[in-house]
Amino acid sequence: MKKLFLLFVPVLLLSGCQSAEETSSSTSKSELTSTTSTTSVTSTSSQELITESAENQGETDLNIEEINNNNLASLVGTWENGTGDTLIIYSDGSTNKNLTVHGVENSDQTSTIPYASLTDGTTGAALGLFKIGFENPDGDRSDTSRPRVVIAQQGGNYSPETYYYRQ
Structure with missing residues (x-):
């Protein structure tokens, strides 16, 4: 538990030093990564799931x-x-x-x-x-x-x- 905490503290300290612009950029990147991951999962699903998903979206x-x-x-x-x-x-x-x-x-x-x-x-x-x-x-x-x-x-x-x- 202590090792995890020690690794976590430097990350918090570094992220606290970011400017507002960098924070916004980091947020956008993580949102993009999240969106990309979702898209990848959808495109690698079976054809039935892709078709069903599209039909559900009209x-x-x-x-x-x-x-x-x-x-x-x-x-x-x-x-x-x-x-x-x-x-x-x-x-x-x-x-x-x-x-x-x-x-x-x-x-x-x-x-x-x-x-x-x-x-x-x-x-x-x-x-x-x-x-x-x-x-x-x-x-x-x-x-x-x-x-x-x-x-x-x-x-x-x-x-x-x-x-x-x-x-």
Whole structure:
């Protein structure tokens, strides 16, 4: 007990010498560490727990099989990326960007990232589909605890601002 006390006293003395700014910084760091630990636990939990947690928070996960078969119900809604760009997907597949979303049969089996097709009649792009817990195999700096989409021409380690999240 004395050894524990002796170790504890110097820590108290050192922390008592911190300025208000350092104390605030220390508090922020410990809060960040606490938040990071919680996030790590969530992301390492089983897929069922991640999905259940997201549903409890009101998040509807993407249903890749249905999207592949052109049922876009789980994609419908307003999505916003880190730069403030908004993508609205309507139930008929049309969008606010004059693009149309089409399911791609077996996209989850033919590509490392499941995707839908976005077309405007002459050109197109892929709409990468990221279910809750699914990580981009090329590197992922997004919030994997939420469903997200990416508009892209090719795969890659997208910047965090590129990912669209349901609003």
